[in-house]
Structure formats: structure tokens, C-alpha cells
Amino acid sequence: MSDRPIVGVTCGFMKKNDFVQGPYTHEDYVKSLISAGAVPIILPIAPDNVTENYEGLCDGFLFSGGSDVDPRFYGESPSPQIYAFDTERDASELLLMRRVIAAGKPVFGICRGLQVMNVAFGGTLIQDLPSEMKQALQHTQKVPRTKTSHSVRVLEDSRLFTLLNGRKTLYVNSLHHQAIKTLAAELRAVAFAPDGIIEAAEHVNNDRILGIQWHPESMAAGGDALMNHLFRCFVEKCARIKEKTV
Template identity: 40%
Template sequence: MPKPLIGLTTYLDRARWGVWDMPAALLPETYPRLVQAAGGIAAMLPPDAPATAAEAVARLDGLVVAGGADVDPARYGAERDPRTGPAAAERDSWELALIDAALATGTPLLGVCRGMQLLNVALGGTLVQHLDGHTGGVGVFAAHTVKPVPGTRYASLVPEAVTVPTYHHQAVDRLGSGLTASAHAEDGTVEAVELPGMRWALGVQWHPEMDADLRVVEGLVAAASDG
């Protein structure tokens, strides 16, 4: 059986490598390595015209919406908190279009950190623009326990409480239409969401690409292999 092709969204930022210093489409290598370790083929999806999202998703077996910048509060009808980071307008537009296309076609979808928040916003939900205690400082991952909600898809993949790598200062507030919370941190923060009845649509607030636990991404790859 061919390995499933999993699309991974990317940053669009300035970067340095070798003798070069220029704008780049980039992603920490831990993301494609995670997909590869779980049995998939990784394909990077830099920001593009939203009108092409459906065509892109049609060529994929699964989609990962990666972490990154804060979602523009205008996307969920909120005033900008001073602690909210600069908007990444191209990523917001492109990734929301990819999410819409994946949901419309039943393409297996995993949202990571920002990706989970975008999934929530795509379905009409809102975000908490700042909370403390979920990073280890600037550029440093924290770790905390996440407890699954029994009976959810996430709990079927990871039935026990686990310690996860985390780096976020925003989180889900009001759940989007049809979403259910499938894991929580000890402080009550929603740490995973999913769409019951969908072929496979899950968001996690932590960073599985920074962990050795492959179960969530193996779930995505298995669902993508069934198509």
C-alpha cells in the first residue's frame, strides 16, 4: 500500500542559511520528521491563493495545519489585545481555506497549536487572547499534563493522562460549531478538540512534533491511508 501524502502548512518569514538571508517558506524539520516517522510522506504547503486550496487538498491524503503566529482577532470578531502578536494575514487566509476544503471533502485533518485555534475559528469559535503558564519563556517549551475526555477520538488514541510539550499564550474560548473538547489541562484549558462524526478532524493545543509520542499523528496517517 502506498504511503499517504500529508500536507504541512508553513511559515512565511525571513530566514538565514548558508550565505543567504531572504524571505523563505519554512517549517521546523520536526514536523516532516514526525509525519515520516508515523508512516506518511510529508509535503510542505506554503501560503498560496485561497482559491487554490480545494485543488491542493484534493491531491492530499491528509493535512496538518502547523503552529505559528497568533490568529488575527478580526477573524473571530474580537478587538486586538495588546499582548496578541502581529497578524500573519497570508497564513490566516490560506490555512482557513485549506481547513474549509478538508472539512468539505472529509480529508483527515490535524491542527497543531495555532492550527487547532484556526480550526475553532473556521467553525465560528473564539479564542482567549492571553493566558499564562503554558510556555517556559520566550523560545522555551513548557511541559504540563493533558487529560483526555473519555469516549472521544483523542481518548481512543491516547487513553491516559500524558505530559506534553507546550508553547502557547492563547487558547480556545467558545467552541466552534460542532466541535467538542476532547482533552484539558489541569487548569481547565481546552487542549484538544474534534468533530464527532467527521472522518477524522482533530486539533491539539500542544506540540506533538516536539515529543516522542507518535500516537496522534499515527492516527492521522492511519485515517489518511483508509481513503
């Protein structure tokens, strides 16, 4: 057996045509996990009695990006501006998130993954950034996803600041339609865009739980050394969990 930790990656469902349809996640998650030393496995959207089994299969979990979150899961009705959502994916990921956190496994939430994390802990989301926040900057960048477009400010007393080798500001990519509105009480916002949008959050006392609103997997795939380092830190956490369980 290899000593590489196994990281489960959540995915969406994509139908391209009648011949091509099924589980989908961007290859950059897979590439970045492999180069950081993990064995990635894709976890298809499934009913509860299957999703329940995912927790025990993996040493850590990456909740990936994707479509908007169904607002019923945070007690709201859909705004006219909300994009298509996938209620089954949301239900499956919220169940998985709660089980994984209860089991003490490391969680890396990326983009929608951060939003699902916030909803799982009781927070709410901005359903449509441009209409709900008039002074918002462009969070759906027009440049390729490996490139950066807006800056973020990182709090110096955060764990993220340490993971980013003490960087107070950095440029990141931005490909999100939604964002955190009310932050869950158990999470702490640790990075902000210039318009105030929360760009990262970590658990107040569990150092295995981190969520990022930008896409470090695509910056890493584009050669960004700091984002590669962030992935290695996550995979090392997963490896330590694996050692304890074998």
C-alpha cells in the same frame, strides 16, 4: 507508486535576512510524518485560486503551529497584548480547512492548527493567555520543546482517549500564547490543562478531525512512543482515504 499517503503541511513565512526568507515550518512535523509512514509536502501561503488546488493534492492535512490568529476572523479587534499575526496565512488556512473538511479528508490541527480549526467552525480565541486568564499556568514553557511541562486530563469517552491507548492523564509540552475561548458548536473539548484550558478537541461526529494544543510532533521527535503512535493513527486514516481514491 508508493502506498505512502501524502500529507500536506501548512507553514508560515519567515525572513531571517535578505538572503534567507520563505516558507517555514518546524522540521519536527516533517520528521514525525515520515517516521509514521507519510510523504509530507509543505503547502506555502498562497492566494485563494492557488490554495483551492491544495485539497486535491493530498490525502490528509496537518495544520501546523505558528503565530497568533488575526482576530478579525472571529469578529474581534486586536488586544494590545496580541503578538504579530499573518492575515494572509490565516485567510489561506481558513479557506483550506473549510475545503478539506468538505472533501472528507483527515485533518490534524496542532497548536495554532487547533485554533484555526476552531475559528473555521465559528469559535473564538483567547488573544493573550496571561492577561485574559489570571490563574493560567505557564503555557509557554521555558524547557526545550521535546520535554513536557504540564499535565492534561483526557475525557474517557473521547476518541482521543482511545488513540492515546486509554491514558486519562499525561504530561505534555506547552508552547502556545493563545487558546480556545468559545468552542465552536461542531467541536467537543476532550482534553484539559489543570487551569481549564482546552488542550484538545475533536469533531462531534467526524472521526477524521482532531486538534491538539500541545506539540506531539516534538514529543515524538524526542522519542515519545505514545505521540509517535498518535501520528501513525493519523497517517493510517490518510492511507485509508488514499485507497478509496485510487
